[in-house]
Amino acid sequence: MTILKFSAPMIAPVIALAAAATAADARDQLQIAGSSTVLPYATIVAEAFGENFDFPTPVVEGGGSGAGRKKLCEGVGDTTIDIANSSSRIKQSDIDLCAQNGVTEIMEVRIGYDGIVFASDINGADFALTPADVWGALSAQTVKDGALVANGAKSWADVNASLPAQDILTFIPGTKHGTREVFDVKVLEEGCKAAGAYDLFLAASAGADDDAKKKDAIAGCTTLRTDGVSVDVDGDYTETLSRLDANKNAVGVFGLSFYENNTDKLKVATMDGVVPSVETISSGDYPVSRPLFFYVKKQHIGVIPGLKEFVQFFVSDEMAGPDGALADYGLVPDPELAATQAAVDGETIMKPLN
């Protein structure tokens, strides 16, 4: 509090002056914040939007999906953002917070899908993984003779004889990343079920009812080894890449677009025999992917100039379409883009979550 006491009298006139000045001129450029996964796509669209339209280039900020949605829900008006990028779906708690602050009309726009890929050093061995392999390599407990035992696998070949006899070392996204959620659900849970461990966890659970047991089983499936073979990376993909560079035997988890821009350094692993690509992900053959969204504060349409135009431009075929600029960068186009475009044109607000 000393800070406040000390500085408040000195800056009070400045604040008053500044507040008067802002009240005079309303914001004329869009403000966007949120997911760092969506950030590159949003900057590409913002750049093209600024070049080709008579509106200023929107200001795009990262900060993470949750932080972006929270900012969106701070209220309505000049000083709050217009669009929140999100790599996971909005939560009921966000919607409640929004409603509490007067943000009652939110448009949900799905821009496409993001593939999550496993990749290793370009000169390393080939990996043909399945979710069960990944789970078997990283899980704290694994299945042996129909019982759960502590995971002692040292090399990938211990997990699956067809994999390279190379020590297991993986760099996976840390728990603060939206990517981790997808990794947990689409890889670990699936792998756990495929390996038959899910039923064992379910049987071993002491939960009160079926729901609690299922929760226990999933927690068991997604509990990872703590002996250093699975390393959480809290930074971004560039950090994972530099870690791979230092540990040539390691396998890292990346977003498809990051891999596509670093194909000269990374070798991608197949999943269930499918090579990840924009095509295999949009056809649904490659299993590990997630939708990307942004959320628009509809109450700002018509208030902040260019908001609707920007959203329309974002989901246009030229940008988000199969041959658009975003697919070129690694976004997996949404097969139902036409429906999204229609919803944006009609300014349809999102339905309650089910």
Next chain:
Amino acid sequence: MSGRSLFAKDARTAARNRAERRFRAFGFSAILLALLALVWLLVSILTAGAPAFRQTFLTFPVTLEAKLLDKSGIADPAALSKVTTTTYGKLLAKALEAEIAARGIEAGDMKSKDFAKMLSEESAATLRNMVLADPSLIGQTITFRALASGRIDGYYKGRVTMESAALDKNVSPAQLALAERLKEAGVLTITFNPGFLTMPDASDKRPEAAGLGIAIVGSFLMMAVVLVLSLPIGVAASVYLEEFAPRNRWTDLIEVNIANLAAVPSIVYGILGLAIFINFAGLPQSAPIVGGLVLTLMTLPRIIIPTRAALKAVPPSIRDAALGVGASKLQTVFHHVLPLAMPGILTGMIIGLAQALGETAPLLLIGMVAFVRDFPGGFFDPAAALPVQVYNWTTRGDPGFVERASGAIIVLLAFLILMNAVAIFLRRKFERRW
């Protein structure tokens, strides 16, 4: 007294001398280690960042066909602005292809999409802006200098090789081979790139076009705010505390707090700025005014401390003499003490500003880390800042941003060295010893 000569060292003297030699050796190796670390840092930054100041360009004639760019034929500005960069991009790729054919350069089996991929997307936007600014260009053939794409540029900076290109989906060895032939023909040139200092940031698709323009302007605006606010406030606070304030518990408390505030981690000021200036006062996000205010808060104690030291260094005899000939307290301070303390105050001010210039953490919290493409028109428009731009670029996916980040560090270091040099100059030139 024993009869030993002073010149014959006894065991204890020898031991003391050895201890001294050992200490000197430790000290010397500590200095050496520090120097080596500095040299290593500078060499790595300079080698990584120097390429950012050079850029690969392709210069070739472009015919601005009216049937593509101005279908109406009357150069109506509204109609002209409907023509998007996509059209201009295709036009540029076609012109490059035509130039290669005209010069008889072997292009292999490249498709027009492959030619387009050799050019930066930024070039299309530049050309479009040229045409919109001067519609009379339509129909003419102009010589246009286009930015080469990041991968072609990377080839000449050692980032991309023929081997890596074979594995890279964004560039092919055929394109690199063609680039080599274009270089021989003089179409492709590598020159100093002023754009790195003047152009705005660019998206992940065009690292070759990313520049520090907005970051430099943003940092400059913030420094202006810091200077205008913290110089008068800091000096007034110091003069009052040093010359006028009574010595009691309250001033002691304030003094201790100023010393403590100077040591508060800068991120704390970011949180404070977010709460006061943005959430409470309603100032805009990402604006230099907020950045400047936050940095002012951070810099104030760091300016007050050296300013008070400078005031203290003025000998009491000066004050006594002034008071003795009948000057008031105010006249004493403003006519005699303050001018004599000015060199020290300015030095402290400049070093405080230099610290503020390099500060990143508080700016992250107030939205200065945003992607901004339009130059700020004033203190309330969104802008970036130099140190934050470094952070921003290191998180980008395209390898082309690595050299940009190091280049930005060089620019930042250059500014800091310049400011410190001014501080040293002022101190040397005006410093007085009593």
